[in-house]
Structures are given as C-alpha cells and as structure tokens.
Amino acid sequence: MEEPDPHKALASREPAFARLIATYGPQDPFVWHDGGRTGKSLFAALLLHITGQRISALAGFTLFDRIAAAADGIPTPEVVQGLGVSRLRSMGLSNTKAECAVALAGAQTHGTLDLDALADVDDRAVVDTLTSVRGIGQWTAQAFLMRQLHRPDVLPADDMGLRQAVQHQWRLGHLPTVGEVRTRGAAWSPYRSYASALLWRSLKPVGELSDPKERALYHLGGPTGARPS
Template sequence: MSGTPYDALLAADPVLRRIARTHGRPDPFHWSAGGRRTATNFGALLLHVTSQQISTNVAVVLFDRLVAAAGPELTAEAVQGLGPDRIHALGLSHAKAEAMADIARLQISGAIDVENLGALGDDEVIAALTAARGVGPWTAQMFLLHQLRRPDVLPAGDLGIRHAIQRAWEQPAVPSVDEAREFGARWSPFRSYAAALLWASL
C-alpha cells in the first residue's frame, strides 16, 4: 500500500476527510501526560492507571508522588513494597492502589511480562493487561496506543470517541460501546488514526 495511513484512511472516508481539513493530521501516538515519560513499560502502565478518569494535571501530581515514594526506577518490587494502603495514602483511589499492587504482583510472579508485551498481538496485550485487577479494556487500549504505538486501536469505550461519532455522522444518539466498535471496523487497519481525528474534533 502506497502513501501514509492517513492517506488511505481519508481517501476512504469523506467524513474523516472533512475533520482532517479542519484539524489536520494529529499524531495518534502522542500523549503529553504533563511531559512525564517512563523508562519502562511497567512505569508507563502505572502512569496510564493513574490517569484513569481524572485530568492530566491531577494525574501528574499523583504520579510524581508515586515516583517519590517508590523511587525513580519505579520497579514492581518497589510498588509491591509500598502496598495498596500506602499507595492510596498518596492520594490515589482505593481501586487504583489495588490495581497497581496487583500489576506489581503479577509482574513479579511472572504471570505477565509487561516489558515484553511488544512481542504480543493487540488482543493478547489486552488479555494480559486486563488480567490485573482494575485494568479494563480502555486502559489496555491506551497503553497499546501510547506506549506500544499500535496503528489499529479504537477505544470504543471512550465516551469522547462515541460522542465524536455521533456528532460527525449526525446520529440520533450516542452509540453504545458495541455500536461504536462495529461502526469503527471500517477504519481498520488504521483505527488509531481515526481515533486521533475523532478526539481532535471534540
């Protein structure tokens, strides 16, 4: 296939083409996270868990507290040493604290290998990550997008994505998760690029 993923996507979808005329071609893999970067997949996953359902500014403050408590390496062993109660005391919700402790436990036990997830397919990554308590499909898909830079990810459970579909295609109601997933199948194998355009349109 010649051209870029955006070339192929926009040639096939006039609505996305109209969005791109207004908003350009955003990088689907960019995620500022307040400028925070982590050296490991494990750290990146904890940053994504921290960011669930809160603003980036708040997430950065909480993540910085976690790093200060666990150490800049942010290893699974250090997180396990903190335990969910101390993580919660940093300001994270009970659910996020439990999720982080469980991710650390699974990593240490070898039940998952977060650092080598790049060798797995998208569905395998989602299955591995959602085995951890408190890690749902949305977090796993965001990890696929931002950390593993996969080109064909549409987080159909994201309310922004669903609102954007409703508005751009003038649908009578916000589509359900299943409806958004089915609707977005047309954009494969470049659903990450479609997602970036949909977010940009909000």
C-alpha cells in the same frame, strides 16, 4: 513496497475524516504526553494510565508524582509492591487503584507478566493479558496498546469522547452505543488508531490543545510543544 498513508486511506473512505484532516492536519495516535515522567519504562507508563483512570489528567499526574517522589525517581515494580495498598491509599489513590497498582507490580516482579515481551504479542492477546491483572480494564489496555506499543488499529469504542465525536461528525440524533461505534469503525481498519486520534482532536476547536494530558502539562508549565493549528 511503499507503506500506504493511513490518513490518505481514511480520507478516501470517509468524508468526515477528509474534513478533519483538512481542518486539523494529520494526528499522531502514538504521542504520549507525560512530561518525561515515565521515561522508557512500560511499567511506569501503565502505572500512569492507572492513576489517571476516571479522574482528570492533572489529578492523575498528581497521584503519579507522589508515587515517584516515594520512589525517588521513576517508579519500579519493586518500589510499588513495597509501598503496598495502605501507603498508596495514603497518597490519595482509591482502594481500587491502589490494589491494581500493587497487583500489577506483583505480577511484573514475580514474572507472571512481562510488559516488555508484549511487543511481540498480537493486540487481542495484549488486551487479554493486561485485563487479567486486577483493576485493569479494556480501556486502559487499549490505551497502552496505542500509546506505548504503537499499534495502528486500536479503537477504544467505549471511550465517551470518541462516542461523542462520532455522534457529531456523522450528525447522529443519539449518542452511539459502543457496539455502534465498533460497527462503524470496522471500515476504518487497519488504521483505527489514526481514526481515533482524529476524532479525539475534533473535540476541541483549532488552536486549543485536545489531549487531556497535554492540557494538564500546559497548566503545569511542562513541555507540551507548540500549540496545534
């Protein structure tokens, strides 16, 4: 049986998505703009998510690159654990991020966390597992679900950009709460990752890069691919 097309399904349910697809074309929610920094390492990818929390993508890349330089390559749990909180702080990480990175590395090294095994775990359990690590919140866990595990039904409802996009596309007179986004987004299941990608794309005009990491790579002269239509 042929799999349904997520974009066609969303367009049939919501005129807003039909408009966005007509304007921007289908959007891939699983694309990961890291410039090759993390390779196939789920640990390194999650570390990049952590370094980029609450700062610009360019600054997040800078912090990650300092760790990679100390690791002489793609950072491993053993290297990050060996660097320790104080060394990571000297590289510019906040105390919270440094502690989170070391906690993540320790959990992976000691076997209390197996990132590779999460491919066989349902979405809720993945979020619960990741957020049990000190410093990893729901947004980071959901970003990992979408970008690394390629789950099709992720809605980061507390993302400010997503909330702003919902306000604009549905012409709301107020910024929707997290709960309001979740309620509205229930109708988009099981394709909420695709809905999220379309809404994020709507934050920038046609012809401008919308993904913060992609824009950072373009600034750095790294591989971004062609500019979107």
